[in-house]
Amino acid sequence: xxxxxxxxxxxxxxxxxxxxxxxxxxxxxxxxxxxxxxxxxxxxxxxxxxxxxxxxxxxxxxxxxxxxxxxxxxxxxxxxxxxxxxxxxxxxxxxxxxxxxxxxxxxxxxxxxxxxxxxxxxxxxxxxxxxxxxxxxxxxxxxxxxxxxxxxxxxxxxxxxxxxxxxxxxxxxxxxxxxxxxxxxxxxxxxxxxxxxxxxxxxxxxxxxxxxxxxxxxxxxxxxxxxxxxxxxxxxxxxxxxxxxxxxxxxxxxxxxxxxxxxxxxxxxxxxxxxxxxxxxxxxxxxxxxxxxxxxxxxxxxxxxxxxxxxxxxxxxxxxxxxxxxxxxxxxxxxxxxxxxxxxxxxxxxxxxxxxxxxxxxxxxxxxxxxxxxxxxxxxxxxxxxxxxxxxxxxxxxxxxxxxxxxxxxxxxxxxxxxxxxxxxxxxxxxxxxxxxxxxxxxxxxxxxxxxxxxxxxxxxxxxxxxxxxxxxxxxxxxxxxxxxxxxxxxxxxxxxxxxxxxxxxxxxxxxxxxxxxxxxxxxxxx
Numbered sequence: 146x147x148x149x150x151x152x153x154x155x156x157x158x159x160x161x162x163x164x165x166x167x168x169x170x171x172x173x174x175x176x177x178x179x180x181x182x183x184x185x186x187x188x189x190x191x192x193x194x195x196x197x198x199x200x201x202x203x204x205x206x207x208x209x210x211x212x213x214x215x216x217x218x219x220x221x222x223x224x225x226x227x228x229x230x231x232x233x234x235x236x237x238x239x240x241x242x243x244x245x246x247x248x249x250x251x252x253x254x255x256x257x258x259x260x261x262x263x264x265x266x267x268x269x270x271x272x273x274x275x276x277x278x279x280x281x282x283x284x285x286x287x288x289x290x291x292x293x294x295x296x297x298x299x300x301x302x303x304x305x306x307x308x309x310x311x312x313x314x315x316x317x318x319x320x321x322x323x324x325x326x327x328x329x330x331x332x333x334x335x336x337x338x339x340x341x342x343x344x345x346x347x348x349x350x351x352x353x354x355x356x357x358x359x360x361x362x363x364x365x366x367x368x369x370x371x372x373x374x375x376x377x378x379x380x381x382x383x384x385x386x387x388x389x390x391x392x393x394x395x396x397x398x399x400x401x402x403x404x405x406x407x408x409x410x411x412x413x414x415x416x417x418x419x420x421x422x423x424x425x426x427x428x429x430x431x432x433x434x435x436x437x438x439x440x441x442x443x444x445x446x447x448x449x450x451x452x453x454x455x456x457x458x459x460x461x462x463x464x465x466x467x468x469x470x471x472x473x474x475x476x477x478x479x480x481x482x483x484x485x486x487x488x489x490x491x492x493x494x495x496x497x498x499x500x501x502x503x504x505x506x507x508x509x510x511x512x513x514x515x516x517x518x519x520x521x522x523x524x525x526x527x528x529x530x531x532x533x534x535x536x537x538x539x540x541x542x543x544x545x546x547x548x549x550x551x552x553x554x555x556x557x558x559x560x561x562x563x564x565x566x567x568x569x570x571x572x573x574x575x576x577x578x579x580x581x582x583x584x585x586x587x588x589x590x591x592x593x594x595x596x597x598x599x600x601x602x603x604x605x606x607x608x609x610x611x612x613x614x615x616x617x618x619x620x621x622x623x624x625x626x627x628x629x630x631x632x633x634x635x636x637x638x639x640x641x642x643x644x645x646x647x648x649x650x651x652x653x654x655x656x657x658x659x660x661x662x663x664x665x666x667x668x669x670x671x672x
Contacts, residue, residue, distance in 0.1 A: 201267070201326075218318050226340055234283035234495060235346035237406040241281055241399065242293065242307050242347075248395055250303035251295045252365040255380065256281060256396070257373035258289035267326070271454070275372045276588045277396045279496050282345055286335070288312050288352055290376060295364065309345055310352035313338050355379075367392035397595035400587055402609035407587060408643065410497035411611055412652055414452065415641055417491040418499040419655035421447035425487060426670045429479065429507055437461040437475040444489050452491040456498025457590045460488035467504065467635030468619040470580060481508040484515055486635055490590065498590050500613050501653045502639035509667045514630055516660050518618055522636045523658060525549035525616040529582055533642050533649040535608045539601065543582040544569075546616040550578050553618075559627055577620060577627075583613040586641055608646045615639030 245254065258274035272287045282291050289312075293305035314337045315322035315329040322328040329335065342349045356379040359366075366383045368376070369392065403411070421444045425432075432439040440461040448455045462472040463479045467486035479485065485507050490499035504519060506512075511519055529546035551574040554560045559577070562568050585592040585601065592611075593601060617637030620627050641652045657666045 214320060217320060217323055221317050224334070225337060229340055229343040231346040232283045232344050234406055235344070237404050238281055238283045239346060240404070242291075242305070244399060245281065245396070246293060246305040246307075249293075249367060249392070252367055253295060253362060254291075254293040254305065254392070255359070255366065255368045255376060256291040257369060257376050258284065258287060258291075259372040260374075261287050261327075273454075273496070275369065276400075276496070277369055278372075280396075280400060280588055282309055282347075283495070284309060284311070284341070284345055285496070286311060288373070290352055290355055290373065292355070292359075306348075308348045308350055309341065310350050310355045311336075311338065311341055312353070313351055359383075369393060369396065393595050394597060397593045398597065398600055400593050401585065401596060401600065402607055403587060403611055403643075404609070407497060408609070408611070410493050410495050411499065411587070411641065411643070414456070414491050414493050414497055414499035415501065415653040416655060417447065417451040417493075418489065418501050418653065420451070421489060421491060422487065422501070422503060422656055423670050425485075426505065426667050429485070429671075432463075432479040433481065433507070435479075437463055437466070437477050437479060440479070440485070440487065441475040444487075448489075448491045453494045453496060454492050456490040456492035456500065460486065460502075462486040462488075462635065463507065465622045465633035465635075467637075468621050468633065469635075470617075470619070479507060482512070483507055484511075484634065484636065486637055488637065488639065496588050498586070498588075499641055499653060500586055500590050500639065501641065501656065502615055502617075502637045503656060503658075503663070504636045504638065505663065505667065509671065510664055511660055515634065515636075518620075518631075518634055518636050519638075519660050521550065521553040522616050522618055522638050523660065524553075525582075526614055526638045526640070526658070529614040529616060530640070530642060530649065530651065533606065533612070533614065533644060535606055535644055535646065535648075537606045539604050539606055539612075542612075542614055546582040546614070547574060547578070550574055550616060550618060576624075577618050578616065579619060580615075580617070582616050583639075583642075586611045586613055606644050608644050610644040611652070612642055612644075613639050614642050 256275070256278050258278040259272075261269040261272055264270045272285075274285050274287070274289065278289065278291055279285060282289070290310040291307065292310060293307050296304055296306050298304045312335055314335050315325070323330045325331070336344065338349045338351065356375050359376065359379040362383070365388075366380055368380050368384045368389050370377055370384075370389050424443050424447050425440050428439060428443050438461075441459050444459055444461070445455055458471075458473040459475070460472050461475045462469060463477055463485050464483040466472045466477050467484055484504050486502065486504045488500075488502040490501055492498040504522075506515065525546040528549050529542040532541040532545040547569060548565060551560070551565050551568040554574055554577060555563055555565065555568065560568055560573055562571070562573060568574055587593070615637055617635065619635040620631040620633065622633040624632055638658055640654070640658070643650045643652055657663050
């Protein structure tokens with residue numbers, strides 16, 4: 146749903162890394178450097194290259210006095226946490242790493258989390274790690290890198306030793322914690338390396354030593370490219386595009402079948418999303434007095450309170466905006482008598498997202514024409530969901546939904562070709578339905594996107610896969626090939642469907658879909 150933003154800074158492992166001070170501070174403090182050692186003792190950062198803390202231009206303070214620098218070094222309590230337990234995701238992440246290890250014996254595997262990215266000037270976007278890194282570690286911190294080093298196990302079989310390379314605590318002895326823009330007094334406390342070892346259940350080392358280590362490494366390497374410029378540079382002469390693409394594809398295909406942890410996350414994401422949709426229904430009168438932005442903000446509140454964020458930019462499309470598939474400007478009017486197409490999903494704190502769409506009558510009641518179009522989409526979705534089962538071709542649910550829509554368009558006289566098969570062969574229905582009927586869902590809203598075609602859209606459904614079923618009809622406001630009363634109406638219904646051993650389960654069935662049920666639900670929620 147979104148694109149990556151430009152990189153704001155390389156990680157502290159990069160030779161060119163500098164840490165800008167985000168507010169009025171001094172020139173480099175006596176002895177002060179960025180990326181200092183961990184804790185007061187600094188024992189965990191030995192060998193890490195330290196960089197001067199750079200002053201922000203136009204700061205109000207001049208040179209930092211020796212007295213202040215010395216004062217800031219001491220008088221801080223020990224905050225190390227000693228009673229930590231592994232994250233619930235840790236054993237699942239270990240199993241995933243084991244599967245990755247088995248696929249690439251004898252090769253060094255490098256998966257970066259990514260770096261902060263600039264929003265404007267010296268402010269950054271909220272950080273979200275690369276999905277593959279989060280999937281394999283459970284960690285969500287910037288600049289982290291997972292490295293699987295090839296080893297030979299005790300019985301002589303090849304394996305890997307996994308290590309997470311992370312930033313340590315801000316140093317309290319060299320000034321980094323209060324002079325650096327990423328120091329603890331500016332952006333909050335980081336876990337110590339020891340704390341992260343307990344949480345993640347794997348060895349953790351200082352990431353500032355990593356690029357030198359990688360540059361000296363011998364043997365075959367595979368890298369998840371494009372997330373960390375310093376790591377990419379360190380491995381530039383050791384990797385190939387073909388091998389790295391094969392690695393990226395395998396990482397994507399690993400996620401096709403969800404484990405128990407992932408299914409539970411998706412269930413919660415759908416439950417929370419349903420509550421967010423109820424929140425929106427309750428405030429539609431206030432949205433009418435303002436704009437679609439009120440709807441967007443209302444759903445976002447639920448996502449931030451119960452999860453990490455929205456899983457993608459919410460589509461809060463009222464009236465003719467519903468005919469724009471990814472309407473994310475959300476600045477239009479909300480009017481009684483029109484429809485609201487709300488496509489939104491809560492992303493959990495472990496980064497799994499729902500992806501649900503409902504098309505709601507803003508005043509609570511569908512007009513006859515709105516209901517006719519809505520019912521056609523509902524019928525198409527029912528046909529699609531019925532086709533989801535283990536052993537079925539992935540394309541079956543799409544084909545089943547499209548067949549219903551094509552038949553409806555013929556019935557309404559919008560298509561002159563009266564043979565459904567011919568319509569589908571020529572794709573004529575796509576003028577008004579445009580998009581595919583679904584996609585894989587998981588830690589990405591469009592999950593497993595790098596998987597091979599023969600394993601994804603050309604593949605077979607298996608228990609544990611999760612996908613959306615989301616047919617739609619969209620009649621553009623300027624489409625002269627349809628009767629005027631159709632123009633400006635867009636309808637999509639989308640649910641998150643888990644493939645089970647004997648069929649499928651609708652994870653988002655907490656929200657009604659059938660038109661009468663939608664109207665009754667809205668009346669009840671607004672009462």
